[in-house]
Amino acid sequence: MGMLSIFPAWSADSAPVLSVLTWSEYLDPEIVEAFQAKTGYQLKFTYFETDETRDDYLIATDGSGYDLIMMNGYTMQMYQQRGWLAQITPADVPNLKHIDPKWLPRGTAAEQLYGVPYFWGTLGIAYREDLVSKPITRWMDLFDPAPELHGRIVMIKHSRDLIGMALLARGHSVNSTDPAHLAEARDLLIQQRPYVKSYSYVSLSEDSSLVKGTVLAAQVYSGDALMLQEHNPHIRYVAPDEGTNLWIDFWAVAAKSQNKEAAFAFIDYINEPENAAQIAEFVHYATPNLAADKLLSDEHHADPVINPSSEILKRSEFYNVLPPRVTRKWNAVFAEVVN
Amino acid sequence: MRLKPKLLSLLIPLLLIPLLGMAWVAYVQMHEQTEEKIERELSTLLNQLKMHSMAMMTTAEANLDLFANSSQLHTYMLNESESERYSLLQPSLMRLFASYQAAYPEYYEIRILLPDGYEDTRSAKVQYANVIDDESGTELFLEMQGNQDKVISSYQENVDDGRFVLYVGKAIKLRDAGQDPILSKPLLRGYLVLTVDLKSIGDLVTKSLHGADGGLFAIDRDGVIRMHADAARIGTSLAPDVVDALQDLGESNAEYAGLLDGERSHFQAAKISDNLWFVAAYPESQLRANADLLARTVAGITLLAVIILVAASFWFMNAVFIRPVQKLSAAARQVREGNLRVDLDVRSGDEIGDLAKAFREMGEGLYASQEQIRFHAYHDNLTGLPNRFMFREHLEQAVTHAKHSNEILGVLFADVDGFKRVNDTLGHHAGDELLKAISERVRSVVRSQDLMGRAGDPEPAMNVVSRIGGDEFVVLVTQMEYPVEAGKIAQRIIDVISMPFMIAGQEIYIGISIGIAILPADTDNAEDLLRHADVAMFHAKAAGKNNFQFYSRTMNAVATNTLALESRLHRAMERDELFLVYQPKIDLCSGRTLGVEALIRWNHPEEGMIPPDVFIPVAEEVGMINAIGEWVLRNACQQVRAWEQTLARDLIVAVNISSHQIANQHFGATVQKIIHETGLSPGHLEFEMTETAVMQMESVVDETFRMIRDLGITISLDDFGTGYSSLSHLRRFPINFLKIDRSFVDEALTNVDDRAIVSAIIGMAQNLGLQVVAEGVETREQADFLREKGCDFAQGYFFGRPMSAENILTHLHDELESAAVAKAAL
Known part of the structure; x- marks a missing residue:
């Protein structure tokens, strides 16, 4: 009840609204219900399909219009530089204390946070083991696809995920700044382009093209594959042999938000160990919340998709922010491939 | 010079001169129009291109402004x-x-280019390597740098991909957010540049191509071809003097003529910018080709018109003047040659038509008077019969014709007996009346003779009666089959003259004596025919008057005999003195009677039985054979059909057919009629014919043979072995049976030669698929021998003589019963 006093008064017919910009299927609706019931705030979700759509939304409004924003580590750095994000202190979000510091952005103290780690995972390939003649194990299986995969591949419409994995497939780092490496990756992508059904992100619903079988293989984030598996047990996830990207998603609060307190409250709420554990079980991702992790089932812990082996982790990299003129080159290549 | 060339040499120049003049004027006019049209088309095309280019540029500039105002771009x-x-x-x-x-x-x-020329952002629809990042030295950049307040539009080659494009660019000047909008000046932030693909204009250039040469193309300021239907030409340069001339032209609508690829061409040009001109070129060779085509077309039409006009006037002249005149002169020539009834087919309503009508009337008049003269010259005034001259003409013609077609011709020379007595006692007038009456009667006999049996003849008989002297008449008889026919005519003349005449209220009895000469029997010329007939007439007078005599004595004999027999035969048929007997024909294998041969018999009340080989030749000669043959066939068919019904069995009846019957064109129809009437199955009818008869007829009767065969009537060859034909020759006829002549069968058992002949005949017949019938078998030994040799059927006294109808019925009845008994015994 004490919490209520810090929020403005509200009435039933004009509930205050928290605007949330996030991936779809990335929260347990029960938790959302519970938060709404507890605080009287109504959560209004805007889902983005790719990182770029989210960027476009925010560029169009110069970072306003949303209270809570979901993003990955290096995006958070860009948004922060642009001044779009509000600082988060342990006082704002007491449950920060449960977060394993190793998931915080490199070189940042808990006092200078602009985002709270939500989940981490890998980027990999989800595919239909029943519809392909041999298991997919490598990025090269996607970039130089067998005829059965032609026109039945979905690649993520994101320059880092697309060009980065092409670099990996060619044996280079996802953060390579060598123009020659980029040229190799570009050629590989141009060569792959005729066989790609679309540059987007597969839906996670039961109507997903991967579930239906119109798409046989797609770049997906690890936990999403498990969600898809619930719709179709023939879907397999693989963190490819060449290595992959290791990512962390953060919840951030917009600098221009008018409801910062409620936004902090939401972040705090989902980091209550029981809640964080429930969401992790729901979305099949590994949580950086240590207290929650202890509550998770053995099954969850044992799942190699959720918790990749140390070997995979060794072969995986986080995305670093690239030098601007390198980014410019990446943009050109990405535009050439995707547009 | 004749009339036709005269008229034509006047008409043709009259037609040709205006026509050629018109053609020349048309050619010049059309040629000028074509040239103008081409020029107009080219200038229209250029204007279209210019407008299209301008529209494209204006749109691009407007769009650039729009894009440059995007807040996202500003951010x-x-x-x-x-x-x-x-x-x-x-x-x-x-x-x-x-x-x-x-x-x-x-x-x-x-x-987006930065102020220093660095290419910051590039969104490209096509993939190619970006050649330069630093654009600070490019013409476009320098131009934009120098004109920061306006939109720059420039046609240039894109160094990155070599395309000739339209660049539209402008400087972007922005004030920092937060700076005072009034006090601060916007700063240059960079340049926004659109690269416009000129493909749509290039397509217009390509599609509006005129011909393989020339057409539309675009050049830049250096004279390099930038757009051309022929892709190979793009990038090549024009000669500098042409380029200069074209670029000078660009502003005006003037034309320029110069060399393009070594060919003289007409040019028009439109300037789009200082680096783009559209050029329309039209090679003179093309113009010349057009002119040539036009000239050929006009010449062709003119030539056609000339041909049609000349042909029409030629026809008209011919129809209206030349031909009628030619006809008139031809008609005049005919009149000169004696043909007065000219067929002058000129009936126009003009003066020539009048002339032709007058000419025709003159001819008719001349003809009428000449005909009258001719009639008097050639006819007997008293009787109207042809006179001696005319008769001679007819006779000459008939002799020529008869010799040519191997016909028999007769001349009857008749002299009235006792005319002088009539003349003396009753006067000339009565004599003349009598002569008229005689000539009427003779003519009627001859005319009726003409009509007898010759109804369907295509060529009318040319029998002629003529009075050649006071009481002398001659008759020309043509197209006879037998000389005896002439005798018959003579007899009829005698018969009609013997009847009383009523002259001047008195009954007068006179006679006439006739002499007959026959061609070719007596002579081969007209002169002798008349003379011989005259001689024969004196024989007749000498023989007691009122009779006729042939010049040839043998002929006389034959005539007497046959005439006698003929009259008796006529009577025989009328009084039923003819009847049929039947001889059985036996199947040698089964011994059964297969059928009968019908044989004719004549029982004369006074002379007793007259054998057929006596009266049949006479019947053939006097033409009664058809009637007798028909009678035999009908009776035999009726009889056999009746037996078949009585005995309830099939019988074959063989009937002897003479060659005269088959030669008769109605024979086939007669046979069909009889079969129909009697109801006898044609398959039960068999015709027997002698080998000699068959050989005589050959092709004449092929058709009749075919009809007989098609009806299903079988044919057997009678008396085989007595003629001279070969069997292979006989194969041409549809023969089913061979009958071995009785003479061979008689001797077959005693004479080695006959024996061999019989065997050979049977063998050959079998080879040809014919069946063999032996005649005259009289002993069992003969029958055995024939059966042994493979002979199929036999006739003869051994099996049964020719029997009357009653007897043969009994015979068949007995055979039927014994067969039934034999069958029952088994």
């Missing part, structure tokens, strides 16, 4: 942090540019 250009620019803002901006390009595909590059 991007104002952001000085490279990392933010490229990491966050540029991808979004490039998506915006990509969306512009989706709407305007011709803007295949949208670029």
Whole structure:
């Protein structure tokens, strides 16, 4: 009840609204219900399909219009530089204390946070083991696809995920700044382009093209594959042999938000160990919340998709922010491939 | 000079001169129009291109302004942090540019150049290597740098991909956010450049191509061809003097003629910018080709018109003047040659028509009077019969014709007995009346003779009666089959003259004596025919008058005999003195009677039985054979049909057919009629014919043979072995049976030669698929021998003589019963 006093008064017919910009299927609706019931705030979700759509939304409004924003580590750095994000202190979000510091952005103290780690995972390939003649194990299986995969591949419409994995497939780092490496990756992508059904992100619903079988293989984030598996047990996830990207998603609060307190409250709420554990079980991702992790089932812990082996982790990299003129080159290549 | 060339040499120049003049004027006019039209078309095309280019440029400039005002672009250009620019803002901006390009595909590059010329952002619809990042030295950049307040439109070659494009660019000047809008000046942040693909204009240039040569193309200021239907020509240069001339032209609508690829061409040009001219070229050779085509067409039409006009006037002249005149002169020639009834077919309503009518009337008049003269010259005034002269003409013609077609011709020379007595006692007048009456009667006999049996003859008989002297008449009888026919006519004349005449109220009895000469029997010329007939007439007078005599004595004998027999035969048929007997024909294998041969018999009340080989030749000679043959066939068929019904069995009846019967054109129809009437199955009818008869007839009767065969009537060859024909020759006829003549059968058992002949005949017949019938078998030994040799059937006294109808019925009845008994015994 004490919490209520810090929020403005509200009435039933004009509930205050928290605007949330996030991936779809990335929260347990029960938790959302519970938060709404507890605080009287109504959560209004805007889902983005790719990182770029989210960027476009925010560029169009110069970072306003949303209270809570979901993003990955290096995006958070860009948004922060642009001044779009509000600082988060342990006082704002007491449950920060449960977060394993190793998931915080490199070189940042808990006092200078602009985002709270939500989940981490890998980027990999989800595919239909029943519809392909041999298991997919490598990025090269996607970039130089067998005829059965032609026109039945979905690649993520994101320059880092697309060009980065092409670099990996060619044996280079996802953060390579060598123009020659980029040229190799570009050629590989141009060569792959005729066989790609679309540059987007597969839906996670039961109507997903991967579930239906119109798409046989797609770049997906690890936990999403498990969600898809619930719709179709023939879907397999693989963190490819060449290595992959290791990512962390953060919840951030917009600098221009008018409801910062409620936004902090939401972040705090989902980091209550029981809640964080429930969401992790729901979305099949590994949580950086240590207290929650202890509550998770053995099954969850044992799942190699959720918790990749140390070997995979060794072969995986986080995305670093690239030098601007390198980014410019990446943009050109990405535009050439995707547009 | 004749009339036709005279008229034509006047008409043709009259037609030709105006026609050729018209053709020349038409050619000149059309040629000028064509040239003007081409010039107009080219200038229209150039104007269209110019307008299209201008519209494209104006649109691009307007769009550039629109794009340059995008807030996203401003955000991007104002952001000085490279990392933010490229990491966050540029991808979004490039998506915006990509969306512009989706709407305007011709803007295949949208670029942002920084103030220092560095290419910051490029959204390209096509893939190619970006050759330079630093654009600070390019013509476009320098131009934009020097004109920062306006939109720069420039046609240039894109160094990155070598295309000739339209660049539209402008400087972007922005004030920093937060600066005072009044006090601060906007600063240059960079340049926005559209690269416009000129493919749509290039397509227009290509599609509006005139011909393989010339057509439309575009050049730049250096005279390099930038657009051309022939892709190979793009990038090549025109000669500098041509380029200069064209670029001078560009502003005006004037024309220029110069060399293009070594060919003289007409040019028009439109200036689009200081680096783009559209040029329309039209080679003179093409113009010449057009002119040639035009000239050929006009010449062709003119020639056609000349031909048609000349032909029409030629026809007209011919129809209206030349031919009628020619006809008139031909008609005049005919009249000169004696043909007065000229067929002058000129009936026009003009003066020539009048002349022709007068000419025709003159001819008719001349003809009428000449005919009258001719009639008097050639006819007997008293009787109207042809006179001696005319008779001679007829006779000469008939003799020529008869010799040519191997016909028999007779001349009857008749002299009235006792005319002098009539003349003396009753006067000349009565004599004349009598002569008229005699000539009437003779003529009627001869005419009726003409009609007898010759109804369907295509060529009318040319029998002629003529009075050649006081009481002398001659008759020409043509187309006879037998000389005896002439005798018959003579007899009839005698008969009609013997009847009383009523002259001057008195009954007068006179006679007439006739002599007959026959061609070719007596002579081969007309002169002798008349003379011989005259001689024969004296024989008749000497023989007691009122009779006729042939010049040839043998002929006389034959005539007497046959005439006698003929009259008796006529009576025989009328009084039923003829009857049929039947001889059985036996199947040698089964011994059964297969059928009968019908044989004719004549029982004369006074002379007793007259054998057929006596009266049949006479019947053939006097033409009674057809009637007798028909009677035999009908009776035999009736009889056999009746027996078949009585005995309830099939019988074959063989009937002897004479060659005269088959030669008769109605024979086939007669046979069909009899079969129909009697109801006898044609398959039960068999015709027996002698070998000699068959050989005589040959092709004449092929058709009748075919009809007989088609009816299903079988044919057997009678008396085989007595003629001279070969069997292979006989194969041409549809023969089913061979009858071995009785003479061979008689001797078959005693004479080695006959024996061999019989065996050979049977063998050959079998080879040809014919069945063999032996005649005259009289002993069992003969029958055995024949059966042994493979002979199929036999007739003879051994099996049964010819029997009357009653007897043969009994015979068949007995055979039927014994067969039934034999069958029952088994």
